[in-house]
Amino acid sequence: MSKLFREAITLEVQEDAQHKPVAFLYKGRRVVVADTLKRWRVAQEWWKNPVEREYFQVRIESGTVCELYRNLLTGAWYLQRIYD
């Protein structure tokens, strides 16, 4: 089961040198990323509304898994999904 944010939530993320998420700010609290489970890139619709994102499926310290992505065109981070 997962909770998909239809409008991904803007996130403030602390990155490492390779732009991988180390920790992020959620509802005022700092959440640390324990593990990156999956990582993939998407580059679509370049002919109308270009979407270029790098997705990370991460497990945070508490054990919950969530999905973040970084917009490769702007550098901004978003929270896409939380898995229960």
Next chain:
Amino acid sequence: MKTGVSYAELHCHSNFSLLDGASHPEDLVSQAADLGMPALALTDHDGLYGVIRFYKGCLKAGIKPVIGAEVTLENGNHLTLLAKNNQGYSNLCRLITRSHLEHRKGSPALDLDTLARHSASLICLSGCRQGELVAVLSSGQREQAQLAARRYIEIFGQGNFYLELQNNLYPEDRGLNRALVELAERLKLGYVATNNVHYARKERHKLHDVLTCIRNRTTLDECTCLRLNSEFHLKSCEEMALLFQDYPGAISNTLAIAEQCNVNLDFSGYRFPEFPLPRHETAAGYLARLCRQKIRERYASDLNGVSPEDCPERSPSIEARVDHELALIEKLGLSAYFLIVWDIMDYARRNGIPAQGRGSAANSIVAYILGITGVDPVRNKLFLGRFLNEEMSSMPDIDIDVSTNHREKLIQYVYEKYGQEHTAMVCTYVTFQARNAIREMGKATGLPAHLIDRMARSVSVYGANEVEQDLAGVEEFRPYFDAQNSAQPLWQEFGSLCREVYDFPRHLSIHNGGMLISSCPLTDIVPLEKATMPGRIVCQWDKDSVADAGLIKVDLLGLRMLSLIHEACARVDEKHPDAPGLDLDRLPLDDEKVYDMICGGDTVGVFQIESRAQMQTLPQIKPRSIDDLTIEVALIRPGPLQGNMVHPYIRRRKGLEKVTYLHPSLKLILEDTLGVLLFQEQVIQVAVAAAAFTPGQADCLRRAMSRKRSKEAMNEMRHKFVDGAGKHGIETTLADHIFSALQGFAEYGFCKSHAAGFALLCYRSAWLKKHHPAEFYCALLNNQPMGFYAPEVIMRDARRHGVDVLPADINSSGIRCTLEDGKVRLGFMYVKELGEKAMSRIAAERERAPYLSLADFYLRTRLERKAVENLILAGAFDSLCCQKRQLLWQLGLLEKKGPGELPLEFHHTRVFLPALTEIEEMKADYQVQGLSTKYHPLQVLRKGISGNGLLRSSDIARLLPDTPVRVAGYVITRQRPATAKGFAFITLEDEEGMVNVVIRPDVYRHYRQVFKLEPVIVVEGVLQRRDDILNVIARTLIPLRDTEARQNVVTEPLTVCPHQSTQPDLLCPDPGPGVK
């Protein structure tokens, strides 16, 4: 950049993975070089199409080439194979051949047994996401994966099978790689990283997406199988190291594998095919014997029955020449090659197949004696050195022109004689050029269909890379390409997509007829596959790759003119069954009436001299001999025009300029062309005569000059030339001048032997037109498309020569055109939507009894409704004297009847329909057969425009020069040759004849779309007369249908650029038939 880690890409597709790879092989090599990659593999789908280009490119760039392919297995899985050495390479060829030949065309597949039989010296990588292991592991079937892997180990050997890891940043990649590495460790296999490369640079992912859409016949918006991201380009070793940081061994293994792969693609050792010889004969000996036997046939007839012994001045030089040539042929190892070609021509002759050797082979006296060519090199003063010489750096090709109708038979003969193992057709590629790029890129990106169509028909450049530039200059399209127009980002992409797809192979074809004959089995060298024609096998290389690989081929080129001549002669023979058959090979070449016709420019349908440019020059040059025709054929081409040879020659020919020679010693070489350098052979001969070059050195010089070698190389040659000339008493400044002259012309000179061969055909076709016009036009209409003009123009030319053309008729026509009382009866093949079966059925049924009515016809043949409709509209039922609309109505009623039923007539089904108007009838004619036997477009439109003071073509002929004129006409040719400096040319035709129109660059720019797209136009301009040739120099071009603009023609003050020459170069030769 170098960090001590290095990476070689082992899974890489070029654009020879058709509609999948998005980079030329050369671009992949270039990017690899930029990345500092030490080795690169090419692994296109089921083919080695691009390997020679790739191999050459790698060697040049200092990168190690690894040759491989991604093969498709029977279950649809992919497998990556790499050749370790030439034995592995041959196995790869055999595997690919089997996969193609044993399945339907376009669906190659390999089964594991076949794989096992040819697996030696191959390294196998387990494949991409479409590989078996990945498929099986994705569904968690670890046991299955192990079994599959064990099967491959058995086939290739433990050390030759690697698990392929890919990380294109897809969600499952990490998990899959972990599973694969686990499997590798369990089975003690190596694993290696690849990037499944489909394009050289990241930006090309866009083109790759578009190609995917084309392949799946869909658009970008609708395609469901586009790749997730743009990570399939060649990556640097740093990037790859990062992607595989958990498995560094995967990176180092790429080099370990590359090191084991060493293939040499120079096959020149296999080039000389063998000829089955009589016992105890060598190829050279047999060739010499044949020449001695046949020399009398060729040269005795020249001497008119006088035997060579009685004509001593002539014969020693001929025999000496033959001996010299035979010795050279033997030295170059080409004796068997000549025998093979002789044998093919001999078979052709014995079986009545019209064929003649073309091109530089006509320089060879051995070729002439053996009947390979029809041009006498002695009489034509041709020079062997152009074809064969000691220093040959590349092998000669003998091309044979064959009648298109008989070409198949000849190809079959070669296949049967040398065997399927040793013979294959050379392939050629249909590539993306401006027009099809516009259509396909436009469709895939979802541009509006009508716009795509207009752009495709408006574009005036040939290469797709210039499309954007060209179309953006047209007012109609400018707003779309305007960079400011951010609402249309797609248009920007469209332009660059066209640029990127320039010269990409689109699909394979065997259009050109080159045949590879090899001494070893072909599948040792190159994979074979099926051609679209049943039973035909084609190799995966085109003629350039074949040549670069060091192999020789024989080209059997279809020449429609040969079919025409053959057919026309056959018809003449039919008419005169008691006379001896017409043998044009023995036709004397001096009929004054034929030359009169040629000099008058009355040459529609005549081989090589019918184009607009030719018609303008013939009355000036006035050729009156076969030698003159040879010059005429060679002269009016882009090369000589660019090289500034045409006008000097014409001036000298007309006596306006004195004939001078670069140096007295060159008089013999240049006197036939009035002192003007025209032929490639002359360049060689001058170098030999003036500077004591050997023929081989001279040919090298000619080739180097024609390819614009480096300055240093040219200077070296110049020194050598001047030195040699000095020894002949030619002083330095003059020698220098001669060298420069050669340099200026070498690039543009035409091959005389080629022209001579064509001149023979030119004369024969002109002779037929003059003396047997009915048979000539019938054959001409039967062998379309051919030549410069559309069938409708040919038809009208026929009428002007007293040969009427009748529409197809259900009771008189055959499939092809036939003769009826000296008139040409069109055949059913001219009517659209009438297939082979339908046409045969009409003829077959008619055998029983002629057709009495539409009902009779329809019920007996039961053709498709559309076919019968088209026959009605084409006038095939005119002899029944029932008007067309009535017949169409009847057809509708008939269709509803079953066979055997009687048509019942009710009162209300009898209707009175108005007859078709002239315009309607003409339009229907054009729709249904591309021409109208009844009407000329101007004839029909004339009534509507007679008040407007428009002239006819016959009026124009009577006017004085410099008279302003307005003339309406139907456009039959339009050209804008690259050599014409921006000038464009149109030929208009009306009921009475033709009018030539010249359009200056500024006028063209203003009226470009009218020029390109309008079929009937009004031209307003000034009449120019030069040497009996009339041209209208246009000021405005207006579509006839634009009545208002037509009536209010105001000469707009166009700014004439002061530097623009007002003297158009009317002789700009045509690159090809006029565009409609």
